Amino acid sequence: MNQEYQYLVGKLQEALACDARVGALDIKITIAHGRVHLTGQVPTEERRANVGLVAHELMPQLDVRNDITVLELSESGKPEAVGD
Amino acid sequence: MIRIAAVGDIHVGEDTHGRLRPHWLTLDQHADVLLLAGDLTNVGSRKEADALIEEVRDLPVPVVAVLGNHDYHCDNPLGVRHALEAIGVIVLEGETVTLELAGCTVGIAGSKGFGGGFAGACGHKFGEPEMKDFIRVTEEASHRLEANLRSLQTDYRVALLHYAPVKDTLAGERLEIHAFLGAYQLGEALDSAGCDLALHGHAHHGTEKGMTPGGIPVRNVAMPLIKRPYAVYTLGGAKAGGSGAGRHQRETLTT
Ligand SMILES: [Fe+2]
Ligand SMILES: [Fe+2]
Numbered sequence: 062m063n064q065e066y067q068y069l070v071g072k073l074q075e076a077l078a079c080d081a082r083v084g085a086l087d088i089k090i091t092i093a094h095g096r097v098h099l100t101g102q103v104p105t106e107e108r109r110a111n112v113g114l115v116a117h118e119l120m121p122q123l124d125v126r127n128d129i130t131v132l133e134l135s136e137s138g139k140p141e142a143v144g145d
Numbered sequence: 146m147i148r149i150a151a152v153g154d155i156h157v158g159e160d161t162h163g164r165l166r167p168h169w170l171t172l173d174q175h176a177d178v179l180l181l182a183g184d185l186t187n188v189g190s191r192k193e194a195d196a197l198i199e200e201v202r203d204l205p206v207p208v209v210a211v212l213g214n215h216d217y218h219c220d221n222p223l224g225v226r227h228a229l230e231a232i233g234v235i236v237l238e239g240e241t242v243t244l245e246l247a248g249c250t251v252g253i254a255g256s257k258g259f260g261g262g263f264a265g266a267c268g269h270k271f272g273e274p275e276m277k278d279f280i281r282v283t284e285e286a287s288h289r290l291e292a293n294l295r296s297l298q299t300d301y302r303v304a305l306l307h308y309a310p311v312k313d314t315l316a317g318e319r320l321e322i323h324a325f326l327g328a329y330q331l332g333e334a335l336d337s338a339g340c341d342l343a344l345h346g347h348a349h350h351g352t353e354k355g356m357t358p359g360g361i362p363v364r365n366v367a368m369p370l371i372k373r374p375y376a377v378y379t380l381g382g383a384k385a386g387g388s389g390a391g392r393h394q395r396e397t398l399t400t
Contacts, residue, residue: 084156134168138376141376144380
């Protein structure tokens with residue numbers, strides 16, 4: 062990763078945390094060869110799209126590949142007996 | 146036996162309408178209480194607080210919550226708190242509540258907690274005032290948690306946190322951020338006061354099950370981790386309420 066890309070990762074991480082459209086602290090960002098690659102999980106499709114949007118707004122010169130997934134919930138599952 | 150449903154990090158936003166409510170409406174079939182372990186909203190705005198109370202209002206079991214760091218982002222955690230309290234949710238920050246559930250008394254000590262790290266890699270009240278303030282917040286929350294747990298004269302005692310009290314339940318998170326995910330002082334408070342179960346969230350990529358050095362079960366119920374609308378833990382098992390592990394543990398640890 063070149064020097065400029067390292068700072069961009071930091072800036073994008075900050076933007077994804079602080080931008081109210083996303084507010085996510087755990088998006089994984091990789092920047093290489095003119096492309097931003099985003100992975101991680103968010104609660105909704107709208108927030109997934111917003112992650113891509115914020116990345117594009119901050120660095121319009123780069124391609125954005127948005128591989129964020131949306132968290133699918135399963136049933137509540139079996140209770141666990143603790144401390145017995 | 147009491148049944149505790151718990152989940153944290155639901156990160157409700159204006160875009161999550163109705164995502165949890167259908168699951169929660171039948172909670173009374175599976176649990177006696179719902180505990181929410183913080184990060185209930187995504188940025189803590191008024192609109193998100195409104196969306197949150199639409200999910201939580203009029204559930205068939207009592208709801209007890211702590212806030213998380215996300216609920217503070219808009220600098221109005223009291224707004225989130227008051228919205229929840231207006232619909233009957235019990236919100237704890239350095240406070241306790243005692244509930245009577247299934248014929249047993251259950252005391253819950255709730256605190257957001259804070260970071261600082263774990264043995265061998267943690268911050269100290271050393272150097273700059275900002276650093277001292279950071280660790281002081283953690284210490285104060287931990288001291289209050291310990292005093293609150295000790296004050297509970299109930300059949301069972303549960304600690305409800307947002308930040309992690311042990312490293313076990315962070316397994317899966319990057320080591321570099323452990324100091325922002327929890328603090329050993331919280332675990333120390335649990336062990337010195339004793340309790341039956343400690344619940345937390347915040348570590349979305351951690352591990353559900355852990356234990357304090359003193360043997361108290363710790364469960365990370367962050368929803369991105371458990372991938373369920375809630376997890377259920379039972380206390381008391383086959384033993385009759387009031388004579389179960391909870392009371393025994395309290396007596397041995399606090400005398
Ligand atoms: Fe969270
Ligand atoms: Fe959090």
